[in-house]
Amino acid sequence: MSVKVTSDLWWKNAVVYCLDVEMFYDNDGDGCGDLLGLTERVDYLAGLGVSVLWLMPFYPSPNRDDGYDITDFYAVDPALGTLGDFTELVRTCRDRGIRVIADFVMNHTSIEHPWFQAARSSPDSPYRDFYVWVDERPPEKPGDLVFPDAETSNWTFDRKAGQYYQHRFYKHQPDLNLANPAVRDELAQVMGFWLQQGLAGFRVDAVPFLIEGALDDPHQILRDLRAYVNRRAGDAVLLGEVNLPAEQVREFLGDEDGDELHMVLDFIGNQAFYLALARGSAAPLADALRSYPQVPPSASLGRFVRNHDELTLDKLSEEERAEVFARFGPDESLQLYGRGLRRRLPTMFDGDERALRMAYSLAFSLPGTPVLFYGEEIGMAENLEIEGRYAVRAPMQWAADGGFTLPGVSSRRPMVSGAFGPERVNVTDQRRDAGSLLNWFERLIRRRRECPELGFGALTVLDVGAESVFAHRVDWDDATIVAVHELSGKPVTVELPVEDGEALVDLFGDRSCSLPATLQLEPYGAHWFRVARSGVRLPP
Ligand code: GLC
DSSP: OOHHHHHHTGGGGOOEEEEOHHHHOOSSSSSSOOHHHHHHTHHHHHHHTOOEEEEOOOSOOOOTTTTOSOSOTTSOOTTTOOHHHHHHHHHHHHHTTOEEEEEEOOSBOOTTSHHHHHHHHOTTSTTGGGBOEESSOOOOOTTOOSOTTTOSOSEEEETTTTEEEEOSSOTTSOBBOTTSHHHHHHHHHHHHHHHHTTOOEEEETTHHHHHTTSSSSTHHHHHHHHHHHHHHSTTOEEEEOOOSOHHHHHHTTOSTTOOSOSEEEOHHHHHHHHHHHHHTOSHHHHHHHHTSOOOOTTOEEEEESOOSSOEEOTTSOHHHHHHHHHHHOOSGGGEETTTEEOOOHHHHTTTOHHHHHHHHHHHHHSSSEEEEETTGGGTOOOOTTSOGGGGGOOOOOOBTTBOSSOTTOOOSSOOOOGGGSTTTSOHHHHHTOTTSHHHHHHHHHHHHHTOTHHHHSEEEEEOOSOTTEEEEEEEETTEEEEEEEEOSSSOEEEEEOOOTTEEEEESSSSOEEESSEEEEEOTTOEEEEEEEETTOOOOO
16 A cells, blocks of 8 residues: 555545534534634544545625525635634644635625626626626526526526526526636635635535536636646645536546546435435445446545435436435425435434444445535434425534533524434433444544545445345455445345455454355444455554
């Protein structure tokens, strides 16, 4: 294993933790989480073992899309703190070995952004051409609406401007015009600013929309950004939101050397994963992973189980989506936009922790970079009282009384209540319980970080003769990891392919197998093995 390579391409062996500052920890007791609160809890994150903190938007915003509608790209939302607080956070994280990345949302601005206000006020404004204007409303294309519950068109007439402006998302989020070089310069400047403030990179929002239609070769925008960002900060990373079919996603990683995004979030694998869980069958996931195009050696796929939006199933066929809905969210109130779910994993599995552990063990064992959404590590559920997608963005459950803010203060959004409320699901109790989900996550993350072959290696899906078992191996140099996961909740016996002179050492238990590797898997059983070969030293 080349230690040099694993630190140079650090993102391939990172564990990312995504959170919303507003919902994480309220230091000043006003009911809203803040940067100082988060800074206080950095040791919690360090203890958990995550190596990258991904901050959801923390910029000034009227908050009509939870901060994804920005009015100033160069500042911090005063409700969350100051730029000084931000510096303290980044510095504290750095001290604990954690890099900080942040959402970069420049497909659009808030309608209240001074650029848009100037743009609409006069055709002669230098900002007019920062946005996309037309005199006649263009015909709508099917599938163009991202939020069909709220919008009926991607174009809205602005009376002041006397023209229609484009918005791929809500009408209060006018799209920036990246065909305008001045806008592209701003984009770069915003990134440059935050790199200078200590960020290690960005989660780039809505990448396909960001670059669409801008140039003859829209990918040139990403090539330019990548080159610029890495000139400014050689090891800064771009993690993109690209929810497209796999072959198209591959294009966003650039040429063979990887000259566009460093990483993309793997929506295709995620959706196949839920279909596999719904069916209790490995096949959908195996098919998706087998057919995934080769990514550049320096690139990585962000593997998540749950993210901050609806759990989208938009790339499944209608029948497949119906299967997942039937298994995990049959009631319409649990679904969103006809394509996604508003739930987190614990309620989908009726609190069966074996299933949660199996799901995360599997996600972390696939080649790629694990991305964890806050609260998942304690088995937090959604709060369906919170509107739409925000159901999964409830306040973090620190203690039996909530612990998110001061006693008696109500948080901006209601905490989860009932069976998954803080009385039963919280950090404080789980820290004290060696067998808790939280302590299990800590061990999982430590193991993942000790297994760089999972970041760098090549995947082979294995056939172990049981439909409900997803088995795979990952090879890198002379290191091999074999993992098996039972998806249906039923016990099963599998035969693992082990070659002469090899033995399998269980990375979580005391089990070791040598030829023939017959393994009794418990319901939702999950195992990672290192292959021991004569003459090769294994890490502990
Ligand atoms: C992305 C974000 C989502 C946001 C949208 C508009 O899809 O994930 O939360 O609402 O972009 O910025």
